Amino acid sequence: MAEGKNLVGVDIGSSAIKVCQLKETRKGLALVKLGYEPLPPQTIIDGHVMNSGAVVEALTKCFRDAGVKQKDVALGVSGQSVIIRKISVPLMTAAELDEQIQWEAEQHIPFDIKDVQIDYEVLRRRPEAGQMDLLLVAAKRDEINDYAELVREAKLKPLCVDIDAFCLQNIFEITYGLPGDQTVALLNVGASLTSLNIVAKGVSAFTRDIANGGNAFTEEIQKQLGVSREQAEAYKLGGTGTEPVPAQVQNVLAQVADGLAGEIQRSLDFFLATSGESEISRIFLAGGGASLPSLATAIERRARVPVERFNPMSKVQVEAGVNPQIAQQRGEQLAVALGLSLRKDREKRA
Numbered sequence: 283m284a285e286g287k288n289l290v291g292v293d294i295g296s297s298a299i300k301v302c303q304l305k306e307t308r309k310g311l312a313l314v315k316l317g318y319e320p321l322p323p324q325t326i327i328d329g330h331v332m333n334s335g336a337v338v339e340a341l342t343k344c345f346r347d348a349g350v351k352q353k354d355v356a357l358g359v360s361g362q363s364v365i366i367r368k369i370s371v372p373l374m375t376a377a378e379l380d381e382q383i384q385w386e387a388e389q390h391i392p393f394d395i396k397d398v399q400i401d402y403e404v405l406r407r408r409p410e411a412g413q414m415d416l417l418l419v420a421a422k423r424d425e426i427n428d429y430a431e432l433v434r435e436a437k438l439k440p441l442c443v444d445i446d447a448f449c450l451q452n453i454f455e456i457t458y459g460l461p462g463d464q465t466v467a468l469l470n471v472g473a474s475l476t477s478l479n480i481v482a483k484g485v486s487a488f489t490r491d492i493a494n495g496g497n498a499f500t501e502e503i504q505k506q507l508g509v510s511r512e513q514a515e516a517y518k519l520g521g522t523g524t525e526p527v528p529a530q531v532q533n534v535l536a537q538v539a540d541g542l543a544g545e546i547q548r549s550l551d552f553f554l555a556t557s558g559e560s561e562i563s564r565i566f567l568a569g570g571g572a573s574l575p576s577l578a579t580a581i582e583r584r585a586r587v588p589v590e591r592f593n594p595m596s597k598v599q600v601e602a603g604v605n606p607q608i609a610q611q612r613g614e615q616l617a618v619a620l621g622l623s624l625r626k627d628r629e630k631r632a
């Protein structure tokens with residue numbers, strides 16, 4: 283692992299802010315601080331912050347309640363503001379690549395190159411073909427700056443920005459290792475967004491963000507049963523215990539799950555048709571949506587691949603002082619924040 287101090291992982295999701303601080307011990311990773319703070323509906327829509335005051339307030343409260351003192355943070359971004367492509371370029375040295383990358387990126391990125399921040403990773407060198415494969419990441423500066431500015435307003439220092447799909451992969455690697463001979467699909471099903479990262483032979487081979495998630499389930503219950511958003515959300519989570527959940531809810535959940543599973547399947551099919559990989563061995567589900575049994579069932583039925591819940595907390599020891607309820611009940615929702623909190627302040631490259 284890289285040298286230095288772990289940054290505090292800050293995941294500003296549309297339903298809630300998640301904050302994690304990890305420490306490396308001789309026995310493995312230990313979670314020393316954990317914060318979870320819900321955001322009011324409509325605070326963030328389609329990845330755009332509509333109410334920055336609410337985010338700054340929630341972020342400040344989240345750090346205060348969790349007792350996080352450290353200000354150096356790693357920030358997650360996702361969605362339309364980021365483009366990730368696997369590209370091939372002629373074989374060259376690291377120094378040459380550093381010089382060439384802007385030009386190479388321009389051929390593959392549909393945004394004006396001046397508006398984006400470019401980053402890349404060499405996936406594979408293929409001397410026999412005189413080529414090398416890169417993972418190219420381009421993120422819109424404006425969008426990143428908007429998020430970074432919010433974080434600064436909360437008196438924090440964003441030192442690193444990472445992509446949700448890669449955070450998921452990094453914490454997955456710590457938890458399960460990356461099988462060199464298998465292709466696994468990692469899904470983070472959030473409230474408004476589902477990120478997919480297909481990892482083949484230990485490297486990311488395909489990523490996609492699908493603009494659908496847990497909100498769609500709540501909204502459909504709301505619509506079909508004619509109830510309030512709060513009531514619909516409670517029904518989705520299995521009810522409040524004081525009154526029975528109408529039988530119709532299960533049907534609605536299954537219906538919406540099938541729609542989302544269909545969208546996921548289209549991405550899996552696209553990957554299989556274009557990548558040269560013959561199959562996906564397993565699918566792992568994280569994010570709040572991982573707790574929906576109907577979703578795992580629907581994905582399994584369409585993909586004909588075993589679907590498992592991915593609990594990113596399973597290899598992480600929880601230190602005293604961390605709220606055990608959040609750590610236990612919201613494990614899957616912490617995947618991105620945990621992946622972010624693996625980042626270090628002294629890494630050479632962002």
Ligand SMILES: Nc1ncnc2c1ncn2[C@@H]1O[C@H](COP(=O)(O)OP(=O)(O)OP(=O)(O)O)[C@@H](O)[C@H]1O
Pocket residue numbers: 294295296297298299471472473474475476495496497515518519569570571573574614615
């Ligand atoms: N036990 C549960 N059963 C079903 N759904 C759940 C459960 N717990 C949380 N969710 C749902 O998961 C979603 C929140 O998950 P998560 O925290 O991963 O999303 P987010 O990061 O805030 O959103 P996004 O990344 O899409 O902006 C909500 O739609 C919530 O209703």
Ligand SMILES: [Mg+2]
Pocket residue numbers: 293294295296472473569618
């Ligand atoms: Mg999220």
